[in-house]
Amino acid sequence: MPDPQNKQDLVQKTVFTTGEAATLCKVSQQTIIRCFDSGRLPGFRVPGSRFRRIPRESLMRFMRQNGIPTDALEPGAKRVLAVDDDAQILELFEDIFSRDERFELKTAATGYDAGMLTESFRPQLIILDYMLPDVNGNVVCERIRGNDEFRDTRILFVSGVVNQTEIDALLAAGGDGFLKKPFNISTLMAEVERLLGLETQNSRSTNIVG
């Protein structure tokens, strides 16, 4: 385990060595090198030498793709945006997330506000209701997905729809997950952790690709 000082340094870096990547991913350096060589972890070699280097964005994506918690790279609270037209539900979300230091929550009641906050707040996760007063959730989702800047933003639909066809349509619009209302809070948190690549509070995810 790297000492906290070292870890703090890593947070600042934009390019990583295979050893640093191995530390962040909590896997062996050999695994990182294999992934680099097979092209699954894109990077470059230092000109004039054979040293492998991995850009920060590439490493982030690799970690997310393989379900490796990224909190080592992105310390501090995760930005979460909850969008729902029901003020009481937004309050519920605020209550749930305010008790957990890992999150910073903002809320929006309309599709328009959701768009504005996505620009300014740059949430890492959006919890999106389907029925909104102005534009429906799937449209909001498509707009966010249409912007390359937010391609790493996770979107979780939380809605009352029950028909599988409708659920499939929401996922096809770019949703990363779906949760039916009313929801079990534990289920919600597990889904949020999964999407944000956080270590679950109960058990650690270790399904690393070999």
Place this chain on the structure above:
Amino acid sequence: MHRQIESTEPLDATRGRRVELILSQIDALPTLSPIATRLLELSSDDESDIKEIVALIESDPSLTSKILGLCRRADKGLGDRITTVKHAVLMLGLSAVQAAVLSVDVFELLDSHRFDNIDAEAYCERTGTEGLDRVGFWKHAVAVACASELLAEASPALEVSPEEAFVAGLLHDLGKLVLDMILPRSYARVAAMCEQRQCATADVERTVIGIDHHTAGKRLAEHWSLPHVLQDVLWLHSQPMAGIPDLPHKPIIGVVTAAKGVCRSLLLGWSGEFGPPPDVVQLCLESEIDPAMVEVITPNLHENIARRCAALGIDQQNDSGLLLQSVMAANRKLGRMYEMLSARSEAGKHQARALDAICAFHRAWKPARGIVDVCEQVAQSAISALGAGYYAILFRPRDREPWQLCRFSREGLRSGAELIDEAWDPFSSGNQRATTPPGAPVDELPWLVAHLRDVPEASRVRVLVMNSASGGPVVALVHDRPLAPPHIGTRELSALLATWASAITSAAQHEGARRLGEQLAHTNRSLAQMQTQWAEAQSLVRLGEMASGAAHEMNNPLTVISGRSQMLARAAENPRDRAAAASIAEAAQDLANLITGLRLLADPPELTLARVSVERVVADAAAIASGRANVNDRVSLECSPEVGTVSCDPELLENALSEVILNAIESDADTRVRIRADRQGNTVRLIVADGGPGFTQRALRHAFDPFFSDKPAGRQTGLGLSRSRRLIELHSGSITIANSPGGGAQVVILLPDVANAQAALSGPDNGDEHAHAA
């Protein structure tokens, strides 16, 4: 001012145009010679004018001789003394010469103006009638002229100039000649019709041509600028005197009318009139002529006519010849009249027979009888109206349907009926003969002959179509009678045929209507059934719509209740508080599940088909139900070996079956549930029976309604069987509930195995043995 009498007869547009055409043709006829025109202009006995006229006439030798011939009058004893035109003018006065010139001119003009009369002659030949007889016409004209002249002379009180009367008499019927010249064919028809009907000519002219000879004559007179007196004579002669307005020329009109009456009664020439000759005495009285004068003028009439005819070059004949001719004409007319009368009496007999037959037919006809009965009645009617013989009736209710053939004995009793599938169209151009009496020889229809086994002599049998329009029902009479005049009149035959055809057609329509009525009743019954089903489906749809609308409204509050209670449960330090909060959360979840169930009931998911073992699906369902009811060893499953696999959505089918099984388990505290599965062809049958109290009457009616329950109040109700039925119907299956004879409830589920045929080819794959449900 010349007065006109407006015709009051309304003319339609076509006829109006035709009349205009005729009138314009009249206007296109040649005009009078310059001599006649000049003569007509002279009004006084001016010496210089007379000299000029005399010179003009004498310059034309043939005209001169004719005029001198006309002016010779035996009765005046002047005949031989008049040798020059000037002499004639001096002896007889200008008006006499004027009349003579006009007569000659008009005669020559019209008689020489020959039209092509081939059409008219052909028509006359075909119909056995005579058209306008020109020689006879002129003879009649001269006769009327002479008679008018003599009557005028004999009645000085009328102050009618004999010369003027002569011209007027000569020209009175010019209109007929004109019409004959312009429309020879139509006029021949007019003459024939008048002769057949023995009626006045003018009416027929108006019917056939559009205008009568009075109008045509008047128009010609105007065209030729004849004196007004002549125009009026042409226009108004032969009309009842009382109906003629009080014109200055009324006396001369009366003279000509009376003269014509005299000539017609003496049959002098061809008058073109066929009505009964008028009463001469009456005519004379109306025209204020002494009837005795008729007797006075008659002896001189023939001689006068013969002379004038000779002068005009009509038929060189002496007066006795003319007399003889008129006697012969009278004989001919009598002969024709006799023929016509006997023909009429024959026709009358036919008509009476046909009428009797039609009446008898109608008396016997009842509207509600079947086609075959009506056909039999037609056959009997035919025997009485057309005589005994061979009859059959060929009938087709609609286009492209098979023909129905009814055969009859010689007594008109039904001897057989059959259907013949043959596409014979009697109205196609090649089969025209079948629609005109006596019909087409049956030899031409071999398909029909094959069915007429009892025909005595096929060569004499004919097929006559009885109704005349294609498209609707066709009725044909198969017969061996000579159905043509003189055996039966054409009109009588067509009346009979039409009566019979419409009786058969209406019987057919009646049968069709009855059939339709039965179909309608059947349709009504199934409609009533469908309406019940539809009402049920409709209530499901409404429920779904309501549930969808409610879901969003209910889900958000439920989310708050559920979320908040979970938060409370987490925060509660007291275990009782935690349990209370948790139960709120659970209740909210139950409600949410119910809403989901309702929405899926109304808007079910699509099936994801897979071929699975029936036994396995049932066993899984039994396991789910047992789990929910928290029981063990209460459900048994018997699968007959041939059940095999079925194509279904395994998850939804299990879901459906488990509700049914659960319902059975819960029917009684410790009942056993027996499930039997077997297969009948492509249908898998599942029977779920329990030993409970069975369904109540209310349950039998409402078991599939959402939220219906016969369980004690407070027990969970839910969507149970209604959801089952919905899911089974999604599989095109059916579910019915009943009570077993031996007690307990029994639910029967039938599932069509649509893809079974394919499965049979690929072989059974139900090797996956599964334990019976616990």
